[in-house]
Amino acid sequence: MTARKRPLWRCPICGRTFVTRNMSHSCRRISVATHLAGKPPEILALYRFLHDRIRQIGPVTVDPQGRGIVFQVRARSIGLAPHARWIDMTLWLKRDVTHARVRKVDDYGALGRVLHFRITSEADVDPPLWRLMREAYAVGAQRATRS
Numbered sequence: 001m002t003a004r005k006r007p008l009w010r011c012p013i014c015g016r017t018f019v020t021r022n023m024s025h026s027c028r029r030i031s032v033a034t035h036l037a038g039k040p041p042e043i044l045a046l047y048r049f050l051h052d053r054i055r056q057i058g059p060v061t062v063d064p065q066g067r068g069i070v071f072q073v074r075a076r077s078i079g080l081a082p083h084a085r086w087i088d089m090t091l092w093l094k095r096d097v098t099h100a101r102v103r104k105v106d107d108y109g110a111l112g113r114v115l116h117f118r119i120t121s122e123a124d125v126d127p128p129l130w131r132l133m134r135e136a137y138a139v140g141a142q143r144a145t146r147s
Contacts, residue, residue: 030064057137077140089117091136
């Protein structure tokens, strides 16, 4: 059985699921509402827009964590961290990518890269970024992505 077909490991303490057994994580539970509390209406609307766009790609588990809200297919590959004037979005990709909105790239070698974006409005999700969001979803689903 390949790693792609292996059942997800479930933490016996918090119940979260992971591709890798005993993956390091915090069992602390936080709600989406906690992340959105006190945010201005524009950020709440922007979060709803991004949330809906991600769910348009396919089914996900929404998992609020200490640093933000992550979206899991099999693996967690898209993250949103709401702030007062923007939302930080992260995408896990398996290849080098250029996009005008990339603020930072964390390189994990053969595991891929996590790209960081600052989203201030719906207009920031241009067609190339929308394609990268779909590609990150495919990474989370552990489907082959183009090189």
